Each structure stands twice: as structure tokens, then as C-alpha cells.
Amino acid sequence: MSARAGVVYLVGAGPGDPGLMTARSLELIATADAVFYDRLIPPGALDGARKDAELAYVGKQPGVPSVPQEEIGERLIAAARQGKSVVRLKGGDPFVFGRGGEEGEALRAAGVEFEVVPGVTAGVAATAYAGIPVTHRDDASAVAFVTGHEDPQKGESALDWDALAGFPGTLVFYMGVKRLRENAAALIAGGRDPEEAAAAIERGTWPGQRTVGATLGTIAAAVERERVKAPALIVVGAVAARREDLAWLERRPLHGRRVVVTRARAQASGLAASLRDLGAEVVELPAIRIESRIESEEVRAAAAAIGVYELICLTSPNGVRLLFEAIAATGLDARALAGATVAAIGPGTARALAERGVLADVLPERFVAEAMVDALAEVEVEGTRVLVARAAEARDVLPDALRERGAEVDVLSLYETVREPPDAEAVAAAQGADYVTFTSSSTVTNLTEALGDGFPSGARIVSIGPVTSETARAAGLSVDVEAERHDIEGLIQALLKDAAR
Numbered sequence: 002m003s004a005r006a007g008v009v010y011l012v013g014a015g016p017g018d019p020g021l022m023t024a025r026s027l028e029l030i031a032t033a034d035a036v037f038y039d040r041l042i043p044p045g046a047l048d049g050a051r052k053d054a055e056l057a058y059v060g061k062q063p064g065v066p067s068v069p070q071e072e073i074g075e076r077l078i079a080a081a082r083q084g085k086s087v088v089r090l091k092g093g094d095p096f097v098f099g100r101g102g103e104e105g106e107a108l109r110a111a112g113v114e115f116e117v118v119p120g121v122t123a124g125v126a127a128t129a130y131a132g133i134p135v136t137h138r139d140d141a142s143a144v145a146f147v148t149g150h151e152d153p154q155k156g157e158s159a160l161d162w163d164a165l166a167g168f169p170g171t172l173v174f175y176m177g178v179k180r181l182r183e184n185a186a187a188l189i190a191g192g193r194d195p196e197e198a199a200a201a202i203e204r205g206t207w208p209g210q211r212t213v214g215a216t217l218g219t220i221a222a223a224v225e226r227e228r229v230k231a232p233a234l235i236v237v238g239a240v241a242a243r244r245e246d247l248a249w250l251e252r253r254p255l256h257g258r259r260v261v262v263t264r265a266r267a268q269a270s271g272l273a274a275s276l277r278d279l280g281a282e283v284v285e286l287p288a289i290r291i292e293s294r295i296e297s298e299e300v301r302a303a304a305a306a307i308g309v310y311e312l313i314c315l316t317s318p319n320g321v322r323l324l325f326e327a328i329a330a331t332g333l334d335a336r337a338l339a340g341a342t343v344a345a346i347g348p349g350t351a352r353a354l355a356e357r358g359v360l361a362d363v364l365p366e367r368f369v370a371e372a373m374v375d376a377l378a379e380v381e382v383e384g385t386r387v388l389v390a391r392a393a394e395a396r397d398v399l400p401d402a403l404r405e406r407g408a409e410v411d412v413l414s415l416y417e418t419v420r421e422p423p424d425a426e427a428v429a430a431a432q433g434a435d436y437v438t439f440t441s442s443s444t445v446t447n448l449t450e451a452l453g454d455g456f457p458s459g460a461r462i463v464s465i466g467p468v469t470s471e472t473a474r475a476a477g478l479s480v481d482v483e484a485e486r487h488d489i490e491g492l493i494q495a496l497l498k499d500a501a502r
């Protein structure tokens with residue numbers, strides 16, 4: 002159900018992994034008039050918001066002036082009173098150390114209707130991702146979520162440290178890094194065993210998740226030595242030792258590797274998602290973006306006359322998508338291709354066709370224009386009308402070869418790849434990269450020219466195939482890994498093999 006007018010939704014966004022956002026949270030974000038969000042929400046959490054939605058950052062960052070809590074309440078109330086549907090988006094769960102209770106009370110006092118959407122709280126998510134079960138039949142029959150933010154030295158602490166020390170189960174401390182030394186000492190003074198297992202989990206469920214294991218007696222020193230920073234959880238309890246068997250995230254093949262993806266954003270998602278699934282921290286650094294040309298006279302005319310072509314060659318998934326959009330714009334559909342032989346340059350392109358109900362007749366074994374020429378040797382083209390639908394800046398190998406064989410070839414530029422200045426934050430993140438992946442010559446040229454001397458020097462270069470490698474070498478890069486199969490899957494396989502060295 003969509004967000005209702007005049008209602009405020011106190012929504013948990015989970016601990017950081019976008020996959021842990023609830024279906025309900027995504028539905029509300031997608032339909033709300035306004036979203037007031039905190040700092041620790043997952044990357045891309047607001048991507049699904051309406052284009053015309055008001056997005057307001059009201060987070061708190063240590064040491065930076067922030068919007069006072071009272072003002073947040075007032076802004077929520079004002080927006081609801083204007084008849085807006087409002088999402089108040091918070092990290093983790095809104096009612097677990099999230100001040101959701103206070104905001105709900107302010108809304109109730111003002112007579113504003115609200116709903117609460119729980120989120121996956123860091124205390125169970127970061128621990129699970131670290132391989133620490135917060136309860137276990139042998140080790141812990143209870144778990145306590147505790148704030149580590151209160152100073153045990155001060156008399157005003159709301160926590161009874163002796164009682165906490167005696168708690169029969171796992172202790173999970175939120176906000177517990179800064180006062181860890183005092184807190185651990187207070188637990189030991191209260192009778193907790195200094196030999197009990199403990200762990201600190203930094204940035205749980207985020208790409209750079211890190212776990213530091215120790216004992217209650219040594220955890221403070223370990224956290225200082227390893228420079229663990231917020232956001233981090235501290236776990237005290239025998240269950241913390243179970244991660245030696247149960248850790249799984251940190252065992253994924255690309256865990257801890259930072260990989261730069263240079264494809265245009267419209268194309269990058271598949272590669273980026275696969276790399277993330279394998280545990281990599283992905284930095285998307287597109288230096289190009291795809292600019293559609295399907296509004297052009299040339300494309301409109303070709304799409305309307307698509308039925309005249311006996312052979313249609315498609316050279317990228319983007320080309321397929323845009324050709325079908327252009328065909329649809331003329332009121333036609335896939336049946337307009339019924340009479341044609343359809344050739345796809347590679348499996349990604351073939352897949353994009355299949356999704357639209359067309360199975361490619363010709364699919365070369367290697368995914369370059371030259372191989373497409375070979376694969377088409379079997380097809381009679383003399384005197385036939387052929388459409389090569391592709392990017393504006395593509396090479397002319399294919400149309401030239403077909404013309405030589407007597408075909409009447411129309412080359413249709415469905416899109417253009419245009420330069421896009423890389424995002425400064427992504428450029429900074431790329432500096433520490435382990436790998437930079439190149440999926441085409443244009444990604445090499447655009448990125449090297451955009452970055453100049455700022456190209457990440459320590460990273461290993463992964464290329465999708467010989468043409469791309471050649472361009473990389475010409476740009477002064479040394480290619481460390483070249484895919485054997487020249488498609489995205491092949492590039493991932495090659496990267497995995499290299500990472501396992």
C-alpha cells in the first residue's frame with residue numbers, strides 16, 4: 002500500500018546492506034511525498050524515491066553541527082500537516098537506539114498520525130554477517146542490547162554495570178567504541194570473566210565489514226590497535242568465538258577487495274552486482290554515459306520500416322533495449338522482426354533479445370565484430386537489406402564486410418556514449434582499489450583521460466579482451482589480467498582466478 006497523505010512513517014532502513022531493506026520500506030520510499038533521512042542508511046536507499054519527492058538529510062555526524070532533534074520533530078509535523086505523506090528513514094530499526102520513540106511521541110502530541118516500520122537492527126545483522134549467533138543453545142539463552150555511550154565513571158549512568166556483568170547471556174553494545182575501555186573494566190569489576198570471548202564488528206553488512214576478535218579483558222586494546230571506528234558493535238559472550246566456524250561473509254572470494262567498475266551506469270549494474278555478491282567492494286566510476294538517439298529522425302524512420310530488413314545485427318544489450326523502445330514508439334512490436342534473421346554479438350545481447358521474445362539466429366563464438374563477420378559467412382546477404390543497429394562510435398568492421406559481400410547495409414546509431422566527469426568521491430575511493438576493470442576500449446580511453454595522473458597506481462588492470470587490452474597498453478597501462486571469454490562473465494572468472502592466486 003502506498004504512503005498515505007498526512008501520515009508520517011517511522012521506517013527502519015536496516016544496517017547498511019541494501020538487500021536487508023524491507024519490502025515495506027521500499028514501497029513507502031517509492032510513494033512518499035517527502036523523505037527525511039539519517040546518515041547511516043544503505044547506499045542507494047533513496048534511488049526508488051519519486052523524482053518529485055522532497056529528500057531532506059537530517060542526520061547527525063560526530064563533530065558536525067546537525068539538525069536538533071526538536072527541529073526534526075517540527076519538520077515532520079509541518080510536512081504531515083501540509084498533507085504530505087512522509088517517510089522518516091533511519092538506520093537499523095527506528096525503535097532500537099534510534100530515537101524513534103521520541104519522534105513518535107512528538108507526532109502523537111501534535112495529533113499527527115504515524116506508523117512504524119521495523120528494520121533489521123545492527124545488533125542481529127552485523128553479528129549474523131560476522132558469523133556470531135547472538136543466542137545459541139550451548140552458550141547463550143538471552144541477549145541484551147546495550148548502549149555503550151553512557152560513561153560508567155559518571156554517577157548519572159542509567160546503566161547498572163554490576164547487573165549487566167551478571168546478565169546470563171550475550172551483551173551487544175551499540176555506540177560502544179569510544180568508551181570501550183571503561184565499559185570493559187566496569188564489567189570485569191562487576192564480576193564478568195575477563196577470559197570471556199568478545200568481538201568488535203565494524204561497518205557490519207557494509208562492503209568493508211571487519212571483525213576483530215579478542216576477550217573481554219583484551220578487546221579494548223585490540224580495538225585501539227586495529228583502529229576500529231564507528232559504526233561498530235561490541236559483542237561480549239561465548240558466542241563471539243563461534244565465528245571461527247560460522248564466519249561466511251569474510252570467506253567470500255572477493256571479500257576485502259576493492260574493484261572499480263568503469264562501465265556507463267546504465268550498463269554497470271549487472272557487473273557491479275555480481276562483484277558485490279562475490280564480496281567485493283565496488284566503486285562505480287563511469288567516465289561515460291549512454292545518450293539515447295531514438296528520438297532522431299534517422300532512428301524513427303528505420304524503426305517504422307524495420308520490416309524491410311532481412312538481416313538485423315545487434316551489437317550490445319543497450320542497442321537491443323533502445324531498438325525495441327524505438328520500435329514500440331512507432332506502435333509496432335516484436336512481430337515486426339518476424340521476417341528477419343537476427344544476429345547478436347554476444348550472450349548479453351542475445352539475452353536482451355530473448356527477454357523481448359526474440360531468439361537470436363546467429364551468435365558468434367567470440368564476441369567481437371570480426372567473429373560476427375565470420376559467423377555471418379553462412380548467411381546469404383548479397384542484394385539483401387541489412388540493418389546494423391549499434392553505438393554511434395562503433396568500428397565499421399561489420400558493415401564494411403557485409404557491404405563487400407553485396408549487402409545493402411544501413412547503419413543505425415541508436416545511442417552515443419558521451420563523456421561524464423567522474424564523481425570526486427568515487428575517484429577518491431578508487432585510489433585504494435585492488436582492481437580496475439575495463440569492459441571496452443571506450444571505458445579505457447574515457448577513464449584514463451578523465452583521471453590523468455590521478456589513475457589509481459596500485460590497482461591491477463583487468464581487461465575484457467584483446468582489443469580493450471591493446472587500448473589500455475596504448476594508454477600507458479599494463480594489463481595484468483585478460484579475460485579468456487570476452488564478456489562480463491568471462492571477465493569475472495578471470496578476476497576471480499587472479500584474486501585466488
Ligand code: SAH
Nearest residue numbers: 093094099122123175176204205232233234
Ligand atoms: N537504530 C540503529 C542503531 C542506531 S545507534 C539500529 O537499529 O541498528 C548507532 C549505533 O548502531 C552505532 O554506533 C553502532 O554501534 C551501531 N551500528 C549501526 N549500524 C551498524 C553497522 N552497520 N555495523 C555495526 N554497528 C552498527
